[in-house]
Amino acid sequence: MAEIALKPAEYSAGVPRPAKGRPAGAILENVAGWSLATPALVLIWLMFLGPALVVIGLSFTDWQFGMPTVAWIGLDNYVELFADRVFWISLTNTLIYVGVLVPLSVGLGLGVALLIEDGLSGSRFYSAIYFLPVTATMLATALAWEFAFHPSVGFINQIFSFLGLPTTDWLKNPDTALFALVAIGVWQSMGLNMVLFLAGLRAIPKDLYEAAAIDGADSFFERFRRVTWPMLGPALVFVVTVTAIRSFQVFDTVAVLTDGGPNKATSVLIYQMYQEGFSFLRSAYAAAITVVFLAFTLVLTLAQATLLDRRTHYS
């Protein structure tokens, strides 16, 4: 009985079986289970797990796209990578991008969700507006942003000069280009965070707020601190990590608006990987970058899992 090895939580998900075993039924269920799961399993291996393993393997070779021979070169790719100035720039840029975008996107998403949920009127209207960028094609809106950032006729510079603020060619200035991309990223991602927070807020039982009011915690601050914040804990951890993982993958805006420039100021990990792998065809080197990227993603997921474990209240 292999099922006995299943954890209790998994076990309960299954079909309760009468006490007396029916071997024939068990075999049939095994056959059915395998035949229904196998096509998906094969594809999971073909499209995700297999390629992921290949990427790791490839990163220890010298293979370039189209070359007839492959040689095992151990850690040489990583040695080269860690000595590569562009890699460190890309990694730093990615970390800055994620580090600035996540708090803004999560904070604004939470703020908007709180404001929307706290009132009676206009909730649907506002959530639609704030969510609109999530469904819109990033590439198309990126072009609109590019025009808005245009140094002379761009809307943003017109506003800035009207307000007497300094203007610049946002996407061509190495000091501002990355933050211009962050602004676009925040604009695009906060709607999803808002929706996730709204779902989280709506799942908080109303009588907790009422109990808090009777207990004396009825100011905005106390309500937020005693009920909303702790009840939102798991959702918050999830939203933060998902936003971080997604923004780690930033590519579209870089590829279409800045090409990683000016002077590598907006080069990010996935963009460097794309260039090495598909422009310069250095597949093995790109694979090494991919492995670094994967490692960061897994660390984020691990952090999420540990935090969630600690913050889940219901057994």
Place this chain on the structure above:
Amino acid sequence: MRTARTSLRSRIYSVLRHAILLTGGVVMLFPFIVMVSTSLKPPSEIFSPTFTLLPQEWYAIENFREAFTRVPLARFILNGLLVGATIFLFQALFALPCAYALAKLRFAGRQMTFVLVILALLIPPQVPAIPLYIGMWQLGILDTYAAIILPSTISVFGIFLMRQFFLQIPDDLIHAARIDGLSEFAIVWRIMLPTAIPALTAFAILSFVWNWNDFFWPLIVIQSEHLATPPLGIVFFDNAEAGTNYGPLMAGAVAITAPLVIAFLVAQRRFLEGFAMTGLR
């Protein structure tokens, strides 16, 4: 607490709330406004130093005609629909049986299967790109529809989502179906599929939006203009125009953004439900 009869304070709060949300809303809408407004203007007005919301001279027809003739924009949109629909059909075809087996059947290796699904869920779509590219190059299917579609035929997120949904369906429903003589295969398609329609619709929306908007993978595998999906197509357009002819470019951007935005405005609740479901895992 909103306890006492409408007080001055709560009215001030309400006004403030609307003021903040409206201001933020304008910022959120502003790229769309730029996009639409520019697509209506002639070049002279686009490059005028002061921004106006509406054009003095309506130039929409010229811009949109230019966008649809300069590049096969209609073809891009058709490609987007075709690719999105095909991918979703495959995803449902593979995800539903697997999700059912994971949720409701006991078979040796079920836990291992579920662990593999979770593992695959952790792998960002950019990670398998290089090996998949190499594989398709060897098969000689680069620069085809198949190249865009194949990697997305399986959605581990879809499997996970449907499994969570199936877990809530009472076992008795399946017992009854078995007693009525349905095979496990028939249970998936005749019992589970109809009960799962709400979850499946939400997943269909997610899947379609993702694939319509995906840029990274089509950029890698597609060279031919006529196979481009909408985001890739607009980049072809952008490159052809060298980024100067904003009117038609914005018209093109409007054309490929409009289908999803309109779908969202029409089925707003479904979209929000669908995206809220990404919070399940």
Place this chain on the structure above:
Amino acid sequence: MASVSLRGIEKLFGSTRVLNGVSLDIADGEFVSLVGPSGCGKTTLLRILAGLEAQDAGDVFIGGRPVDDLPPKGRDIAMVFQSYALYPYMTVAENMALPLVMRRTSFAQRLPVIGRMMPGTGRTIRGISDEVSAVAESLAIDHLLARKPGQLSGGQRQRVALGRAMVRRPAVFLMDEPLSNLDAKLRVQARTEIAQLHRRLGATFVYVTHDQAEALTMSDRVAVMMDGELLQVAPPQDVYADPQHVKVAEFIGTPQINLVPGRVRADGGVEVLGMALGIGVSLPEGSTVSVGFRAEAVGMTAEGGGHCSALVQHIEHLGSEMLFHLGANGLERTVIARIHPARSPGARPGDSIGIELHGQRAFVFGKDGRRIPALPSATTHAPRLFEPGAMLRTASA
């Protein structure tokens, strides 16, 4: 300790009127249950009393002081919610301490790190923790103080919710169906405990329930509510034995009261199925009334005797008593008779018997549903029927 007064409370939800001018005076230390079917407005009334909901008209007084403009925390009340509303991320001790923390510490003292360093915080917190322990001990939940609500059973959660209400020693306890999430056995036990708690604390209790058994067993007075109005406020025995409205009579008592149509004769006597009941009312001749008989006011006799003949449709054996469901000729609804097993006539389902309606124990209700006081009437049907032991005779017949 405090009395509670509600004066003409009205509440509309949209265009639906859920409370229709409810007035109720509750004495200091009294235990009053608001009982009624779901949707009758009892919970809304409680929430208005708590300050969680604003009334559209009327006033609330607690301890003789108008509290309409006070938030819940200013009303000196505590509430036990149907769902208990325990904070799932706090331990039992933290849950119970919160009301005291919010009252006894300043805003600055409650700040996460700085608060600890403020003068006096430590002493206040220790004092609170001692009080929490004392209350927890009195409820026998002191061993659970470090746990979180998710790790407790339903009964334990209910006690924690009670404890959180008790630590503050409020003047008024409000309870919104606090037992409805417990299983039947625990509920009976908790009933006794809450009643004892009330006696021990001497505070005013307002208790909302849809369960008449809870209302009747615990309260000093029961307030029966229907469709946003209080129909009767009286001690438990009176609501059962002296209902002032037909809906009260129907709602209170298991099995449901038997209601049969009656008519007023020229002399004011009330007749049912053409036979006089031996009671009269001051209504004009020909008025139609509704006459209610509790199951114990219905007797059984041999076929041909009594008010009318009936068919035994079904018998419920409840151990200490038997309920006979009787299909009477000329009556639409089944009549239920409560018979002591020792006095069972031995009838079986399908047997024909006679029904005796004991007029002296009947309630007469007018068309508006209000109770009409009954007077002794000249024309009695057959006084012999009311003799004790009458049923024994029928049983032997």
